[in-house]
Structure formats: C-alpha cells, structure tokens
Amino acid sequence: MDALGSDAAREYRMLRQIVDGTNAGVAVLDPRLRYLYVNPSMARWTGIPAEDHIGRTLAELLPRVQRSEDVLRRVLHDGQPREQILSGSTLASSAFENRSWRSTYHRWEEDGRVLGLIGVGLEISAPRHYLRTLESAHRRLTLVDAAVARIGSTLDLDTTCAELAEFMVPGLADVATVEVSAEDAPGRARPPKGVLRLRRAGMAAVPELLDGVRDFGGPGAYIDYQAGSAIPRCMETGWPISDNLASDEELRAAAPQPERVAAYRALGIHSALVVPLLASGQAIGTVSLARAGDSPAFAPEDIRVAQALAERAALSLAKARRYTREHTMALELQRALLSEPTLPHSDLEVASRYLPSGTGALVGGDWYDTIALPGGRTLLVMGDVMGHGVEAAVAMSHCRSILRGLAGTGVDPVGILHQADHMIMTFGFDRVATCLLALVDPADGTCTYANAGHLPPALIRPTGGTLLLPVRPGPPLGTGFGGYEALARPLLRGSVILLYTDGLLERRDEDIDTSLRRLAALDLPTDAPLEAVLDTVLALLAPAPAEDDIAVLIARVRTA
Incomplete structure (x- = not known):
C-alpha cells in the first residue's frame, strides 16, 4: 500500500x-x-x-x-x-x-x-426539562404574586372566598367553588352521621357554565357531602384529590351526592380537583376546581399551582376568620358596656347614634351619656378612649362609670374633668381618653362646656348655619396635667347642640381643619324631629365605610 x-x-x-x-x-x-x-x-x-x-x-x-x-x-x-x-x-x-x-x-x-x-x-432533554421547570416555577410565582394583590383585599371572609374563586377561573379551571367549615345551617336539621356540612362561600364559572353550576348551590348555600366523597377525604387527609377523566362510578363516589352525576355530565364536566385550605395545619375549607368540554385534564403542574394559591388564600381566610371572631366578641362586649344613657330631664330632647367602623380591625372606645342632675340640669357627655379592641372597650366603661359618679357629687364640669383626670391616672389605666362635657341648664338658659382634648362642640342654629364653639381643649383624661376651663353660652331657643367623636369627620387624606370647616358649613333646619336631624348629619358627614367608630349625641331644649 x-x-x-x-x-x-x-x-x-x-x-x-x-x-x-x-x-x-x-x-x-x-x-x-x-x-x-x-x-x-x-x-x-x-x-x-x-x-x-x-x-x-x-x-x-x-x-x-x-x-x-x-x-x-x-x-x-x-x-x-x-x-x-x-x-x-x-x-x-x-x-x-x-x-x-x-x-x-x-x-x-x-x-x-x-x-x-x-x-x-x-x-437536550435535561436542560429543556430544567428550563421548563424554571418556567413553571416562574408561572407559579407570577400567579401567587397576582393572588397576593387580588385575594384577601379585605378582612371579610366571604369576600376573600369570592376573590379566590374568581381568580381560579378561567386560568386554572372552568368552575371553582370555595367551601368553608360552618355551624349548622339555620332552619335545617343536623346532617346525618358521617355527612359533612360546609358553607359555600365563593363560586365562579366560565359564562357558558355559570347558570348550570348555580343549580348546585351558590354562595351562602349549605352543602351536605356524602361520606367518602372527595371534599371530606381532602379535609380529613389535608392532601389534594384529583379525579381526571373519571368514570360515572368514580364521579358518583366523589360527588357531594350521587344524583349529581347526570347534571355534571350534562355540563360536560370530566375532571375535578379538590385542594385543602390549611391554617396552622388544620383544614378550614376546600377549593374545588372542575374542567369541562375541550379543557384538558388536570396536570401535576395544575395541582401544584392550585396548592400554592390555596396556601396563600388560607392565610387571608384564617386572618379573616380570626378578625370576624374577635370583632364580634369585642363589639358584643362594647355594646354590653355601652349601656343606654340615663334619661335626661323632660325639658330636654336627645338623640344619639353609635356606628362601629366598617374597616377597622377592632371596635373602639367611643361613648356618650346623658345624666340627669338636680335642679332640672342635664349633663351631656361625649368621650373617646385611645386605641381599639377589648381593652379600649373596658377602659371606656371605667371612664364612663367614673364620670357618672363624679357628676352626682354636684361639682361643675371643670371640677368633674379635674377629678376624673386624677382618678384615671391614679388607677393606672394604660390608655388616656378625650372627653367633652356640656351642662345644660334650661332654668337659667345656659349651657356650660368643658373640654379634655376633644373636638369642639357645635351649635346648629335656628337662624341658619352651624357654629363651632371655642371651648379651650385641656389635656386628655389620664395624663395628670389638669388645666381645664369652662365656656358658658346662652341657650338659643330652638338651637341643637351637637357632640361627636372624631370618626364623624376625620379622613385619611384630609387635614382636620378642613373636616371642621365642612361641619361648620352645615345649614340644617332645627325644627325637624331630632332623629331626622341626626340622620341628616350622618348622611352629610359620616364617611362610607366608616374608617373609625362614630358616636354622635344631639340635644335640644323643648319649647312649650
């Protein structure tokens, strides 16, 4: 070669x-x-x-x-x-x-x-799989980030459940419902042994299925789930349950009631996914997803996304449940402590209103009172303990009792504030309170005011307009500083005295002086029934929803 x-x-x-x-x-x-x-x-x-x-x-x-x-x-x-x-x-x-x-x-x-x-x-299977995993993780994070902005926007449990259901459709499912644990439904017998009863708190569906799924029970409905069906199993185990392309027999076992299968098939539902809502390891409800028609069956990635969203929503739901429970307890306690004012003397008309906030986490310490005194006089009281919650409500009750006791001793409004300031500080309350007193004396035709850090009283005049009375505000009660002054003004025939807490006026984006000018601009007829006058004041001034508790007290000397 x-x-x-x-x-x-x-x-x-x-x-x-x-x-x-x-x-x-x-x-x-x-x-x-x-x-x-x-x-x-x-x-x-x-x-x-x-x-x-x-x-x-x-x-x-x-x-x-x-x-x-x-x-x-x-x-x-x-x-x-x-x-x-x-x-x-x-x-x-x-x-x-x-x-x-x-x-x-x-x-x-x-x-x-x-x-x-x-x-x-x-x-390139490995790098493509890695890339798909990253893309999938990114999608999940994007969805969860979007969920943070859209789900749990309020502390209302039903609103949060509705937001969760709406978020799931159509991105993850054709139908989504949210069920939460509930007490027995009013007017219904207890469910049979082994049957789980939940309340449907949220529901959403694509337009072509919405009418059909409403027949299964909309928000607020109580649903009984047969033993061994998907939702009870999910809540018991704390794990998602997926029934993809299920047969009629499998669907019959998974459905709340076996007779629903025909309706499911009529809507074209072929796959279901149930994910638990877990708070501190306990199932407080479930999210149920369904796909119908040409939609694909649920893939493992869909389950992971649904779990991530359910975990995020469960945090908001747990917070909403806790808020609802605490708010209800505090509000009931406050109503119990805020007993009806004593009756004024017969020559004085009064009307009052207490409105709890619509957005605050807990109730506040607002209160009002009318105390009949010797000589035909009546002491009007408006107060506000700093802070919110049960502690504020309890402190409010103590302040109110102290003022009632001092009013019976015969001291004038300035003396009442001085002694109340000393007593509250001495008793070691950890909260101060603002307070406004108005001593109405129809016999000599005067009203004497004294102010402990409160907003000024207003006088709605029969001649037109509203006058903010320049009562010098001393320190709040409980500071121990004292230094209160009285302002005596003649009672104008037919005028209406208006006492209120700051929730009536204050706005987050507004200076308090602007709020006071809005009050001073009121021009109301004073010869209408006091309840009607009060309704008008609230309609014109109270924010909706109220950002803080509102207490209002109005009074008018009766004419012969």
Missing part, C-alpha cells in the same frame, strides 16, 4: 473512532430519508440495534418522535445546513417522559451527485 493509501486508511480509522465513540448521535440517510448508518450513541438513544435501522425511516422506527421532514428535504434541495429540535419518546429507558434532541443536517454529495444527508445530534 502506498503512502497515500496508508494515510487515508489511518484517517478513516481515526474518524471511525470519533464517530463510534462520541456521545453525539450520528446518522447517514439516503435521499428517501432511510437510514444507511447510525452510530452506537444513536442506537442507544432509540433503544433499537444499529443494524435494525438500515433501510427504514424514523417514522417507521419511532412513530412517537416528532421531526419535520420538510426541513430535511430543503437541505437535500439547496445544500444549506439546518437545525431542528426532535421530541418524543423512544424504546430506550429514560428519566424523561418526553425527550428532546437538537440535530444539525448536512447534505452528503460526491462528484456533484446528492447521496443523502448526514445528521449529528445531541440530547
């Missing part, structure tokens, strides 16, 4: 070692895209011996692998190398259910004749 032949043989052996030893898959195809050669790596990918490839096409060998033959034919036609991604499953075992390869195809030609194609590829 001459030197040239020897070099060619050595080069061939070297190339063969490279092709046979590389991790890349190498294949040679004829012009009809039939295999002429595959290297060992290619055979390992496919799970088919190399010799069994010869003379056959990829579609014949592996019909579940997707490849565009148009791309290969263009390479045969113009000789321009091209890349494409192949994906699917082969006969070889793999950690990936769906595998992917990136392949480059070159035209093989000799002496101007096109002999076929040479393809070289690398498996």
